[in-house]
Amino acid sequence: MNDAQRAVDMSSRIPLPVKLAFTAFMAVLIPVYLANYGPTNFLYFCDMALLATLAGVWLENALLVSMPAVGILAPQFLWVVDFGFNLSGVGLTGMTDYMFNAATPALLRGLSLFHGWLPFLLLYLVSRLGYDHRAFLAWTGLAWALMLVSYLFLPGPTPDAGLIPVNVDYVFGPSDQAPQNWMPASAWLALMMVGLPLLLFAPTHVALRRWRGLPAG
Secondary structure (H helix, E strand, C coil): CCHHHHHHHHHCCCCHHHHHHHHHHHHHHHHHHHHHCCHHHHHCHHHHHHHHHHHHHHHCCHHHHHHHHHHHHHHHHHHHHHHHHHHCCCCCCCCCHHHHCCCCCHHHHHHCCHHHHHHHHHHHHHHHHCCCCCHHHHHHHHHHHHHHHHHHHCCCCCCCCCCCCCCHHHCCCCCCCCCCCCCCHHHHHHHHHHHHHHHHHHHHHHHHHHHCCCCCC
């Protein structure tokens, strides 16, 4: 393969229709989310994953698509399962209950369906671009920064907060209605900062390495 052929091949790793479709979705989601939720909503892991993916598809950068893959594949697959149970009328974890709340505008609930298809898009992108082994440490560092900002500067759980983002990234506990009371707030934050990399990010990192045929480590 000569240099010209290699350049064409590299530029076509992600088809243009995929790039345009995802960009069109983001062109709707970003202004709608800013208008309804405000900018702090983009400190959620899943929303930060959207922004990283947008950059990754256009730059065709393996690290930028590998980071959100490490960070959100596990929880977003749980979202898919929980949503399926809710559709059948069976409650599971409660994480998708908001999707069935008629008080939330239909447009916002429709946009939030990205939680269901984003993990599959990320797997497709990793299959096209490869998995960058630096993603685990890079996403962990980003997640720590997001959690610290959310803990120090954003509101904690609040009953009837409406559309205002509260308890972003669950830094005050698993509920948006009230903070956890099992341990001091700082201990919960430390538990999250240690537990998420160990229990979610690291296993996903190992699985992606094996899938893409990379050596362990």
